[in-house]
Amino acid sequence: MVAGVLVAMVYFFKLLFAPLLASVLFALLLDPVVNYFETAGFKRIRVLFGIYIFLVIGAACVAVFVVPKFISEAQNFARHLPEYKVSIKGALTELQYTLQQKLPDVKIPDVIPLIKSRIPGGNGMNIESVIDNLSSFFALLSLVVIVPIVTFFLLADGHLIAKAFLAMVPNTYFEMSILLIHKIISSLKSFLRGQMIDAAAVGIMTTAGLAVIGIPYFLVIGIVAGVGNLIPYLGPVIGLVPALFAVVMQPGGLTAIAVIKVIIVIVLVQFIEGTFVYPIAVGKSVNLHPLVVIIGVTVGGQIGGIVGMLIAIPLISIVIVTFQVLHSYLKSYSII
């Protein structure tokens, strides 16, 4: 019986962990917006309904105007995939031949089967199967139903949840706990807000830059660059690689001018982001050592694939912010 309950608890925790985490993140991001309107004299509950209506309209607009463009770019990509495969295969074979010519003593392995074996599902991977895997029933259900509902209640009654939790804290730790919770939540709010602003800025600038120089799939690449920017150090590479890949797919093919243009756009975006956006939006709240980033991204990738890689660094940063605050408070309360 106990084992059954435990198994059920673990199962539900596993099932609900991602939607709950997403809800907390959304609540932290939306809280300042709700507060802003509440300050202007609107009732919190009405503001929440207003924001939800606005988000539904926004989602509908995205579905009508952006998604078709995105799908058409993806379909276009899928349609041209065999040609790209042939062109990349040709380039690799040529590279292998050149290397073999220049280094006759070294045995160059056959790279094509090697790459195929390294790509998950490389033998026969197609867009449809990836989409099928991603949109499993529960993922969709949690996204559409659980996340908005939990986010709504966290925004409406978040302070009551914190209050109920604090009521259970022993008197000795009450003052420390209330200050600690407040500090952690404030730090997380500013960190997440900063990261989102930074990612959005990179996404918009990359999209605009690539559109100006006429690179195909600029919208998809811009989104990838924006999201990829959540990973420090690797962000620029994540934006650059698909952009260079898109250059290969151009009707004119791979040209030095096109590559230089793409590199200029990516470097310019990174310069603007690093000089103006990041210091203002994120500041120096979390400075991760490159080694931590590499280990984090590797472990994240092993555990959760691409999604794991993407959330590894923000998650590590959140943990570090929490520990920094915890350490300073425990020290000031003479607990450590």
Place this chain on the structure above:
Amino acid sequence: MDNPIWTYIFGAPKEKRLTVELMKSLPAFEGLSGNELLTVERTIHLRKYGAGEVIFNEDMPGAGMYIIQSGEVSIIKKIDERNDVELAVVRERSFFGELALIDEMPRSATAKALKDTVLYAFCKPDLENIMDRNPRLASKIIMNVARLICKRLVQANENLEVIKKKLLQHGDICEK
């Protein structure tokens, strides 16, 4: 219904009314409307302390002020490693620790319950939450607390003058 979660979900109108009445009588919440008092009531924390239990310690970071619903609290200042002096005894319908609402500086004294005591804690994070959502209400509370601090500063200056005079008189006597 002792579980705080059920209390927060289903509410406790009578307790709420009593708390609001208590808050109304305190200078820190002077001039607040009924709705504003209810807003503050929703954020404050009910705490129960046994006789002899420490509410906060001197030199620790302060979180906020406490309103005494019932019981008595002794405010104690450390003189040296072994000796303490009782600065005041705060009784029902009074409050203490309001300096921590403005700044997280270390507590200037220790607060200890003299008997079983029920307190309402109104902490700096609660005030900051109100500031985010209702700056008008927060500014009223801050102004009230500032007025209280001013009054106490004037009182402290007067006491200092009296002590100075006494010391001067004492000095004159010693010289003679």
